[in-house]
Amino acid sequence: MAGRLWASTVGKKAVMAVTGGVLLLYVVAHMAGNLKVFAGRESIDGYGVFLREFLAPVLGYGGLVWVIRAVLSLSVILHMTAAVQLARRAKRARPVSYATRPKVNGSYAARTMRWGGVIVALFVVYHVLDLTAGVLNPHGVEGEIHANVVADFQHWYVVLAYTVAVVALGFHLRHGIWSALRSLGLGSARRAAAVKTAALVVSVAITVGFLSVPYAVLFGLVSDQ
Numbered sequence: 520m521a522g523r524l525w526a527s528t529v530g531k532k533a534v535m536a537v538t539g540g541v542l543l544l545y546v547v548a549h550m551a552g553n554l555k556v557f558a559g560r561e562s563i564d565g566y567g568v569f570l571r572e573f574l575a576p577v578l579g580y581g582g583l584v585w586v587i588r589a590v591l592s593l594s595v596i597l598h599m600t601a602a603v604q605l606a607r608r609a610k611r612a613r614p615v616s617y618a619t620r621p622k623v624n625g626s627y628a629a630r631t632m633r634w635g636g637v638i639v640a641l642f643v644v645y646h647v648l649d650l651t652a653g654v655l656n657p658h659g660v661e662g663e664i665h666a667n668v669v670a671d672f673q674h675w676y677v678v679l680a681y682t683v684a685v686v687a688l689g690f691h692l693r694h695g696i697w698s699a700l701r702s703l704g705l706g707s708a709r710r711a712a713a714v715k716t717a718a719l720v721v722s723v724a725i726t727v728g729f730l731s732v733p734y735a736v737l738f739g740l741v742s743d744q
C-alpha cells in the first residue's frame with residue numbers, strides 16, 4: 520500500500536505536502552520561540568533548557584530535541600527525494616526541452632522552488648554549525664543562546680547570509696503552501712485568490728518574524744548589556 524502510493528505521482532505529491540507541513544510547523548514554532556530573544560537572556564536561554572528538560576523522565580535530558588531532529592531529518596529526506604523524482608518524471612514527459620521557453624504557467628515557480636530549496640538546505644547546515652554546534656559562532660558556548668545570537672548578528676555579513684536564506688525560505692513557503700493546498704483540492708478558481716492570499720500572509724509573517732531578530736541585534740535594539 521505504502522509502496523504503491525510512493526510509486527504514484529499523486530502519492531509523491533502527498534508525501535511532499537505532508538513532510539512540507541511538518542517542516543512548516545517546525546518553522547512556525549522555531550520563529551515564535553526566537554521572539555523570546557526580545558524578552559531577554561533568561562527567557563531565551565531558559566526556553567532552551569525547557570526544551571531539553573521536557574519529557575526528560577521518559578526520553579532523558581535532551582531526548583525531545585533528538586526526536587525532533589529525527590523527524591525533521593526524515594521529513595527533509597522524503598521531501599527532497601520526492602521533489603527530485605517528480606522533477607525527473609516531468610522532464611521525461613517532455614524529453615525535448617523548449618527551443619524558446621514559452622511562458623509556461625508554473626515553470627518560474629518550479630525553478631524558484633528548486634533553487635530556494637537548495638539554498639534553505641545549505642543554510643540549515645551552516646546554521647547548525649553556527650548556533651547549535653557553535654563552531655562557526657564568534658561566541659559559540661552551548662546553552663548561551665542569547666549571547667551566541669548577539670555575537671552573530673553584530674556582523675553585517677552574517678545578517679546578510681541569514682537574510683538571503685530567510686527570504687529564500689519565504690518564497691519557498693509561499694509557493695509550497697499554495698501548491699500543497701491546491702493538491703488538496705482547495706485551489707479551485709473560486710478559492711484560488713483566498714488560498715494565494717493565505718499563503719502570502721503566512722510566508723510574510725514567518726519571514727518578518729525570523730528577520731526581526733538579526734536586524735534588532737544589528738541595530739542595537741537587542742544587546743548583551
Ligand code: HEM
Nearest residue numbers: 553567588639646647650651664681685688729730732733
Ligand atoms: C534569524 C533567524 C534564525 C535564528 C535567530 C535562529 C536561531 C537558532 C538557535 C539559537 C538555535 C539553537 C537553539 C538551541 O541551541 O537550543 C537554532 C536551531 C535550529 N534552527 Fe534556527 N534560527 C533562525 C532561522 C532558522 C531557519 C530559517 C531554519 C530552517 C529553515 C532554522 C532551523 C533550525 C534548526 C533545524 C535548528 C536545530 C538544530 C539542532 O539542534 O539540531 N532556523 N536556531
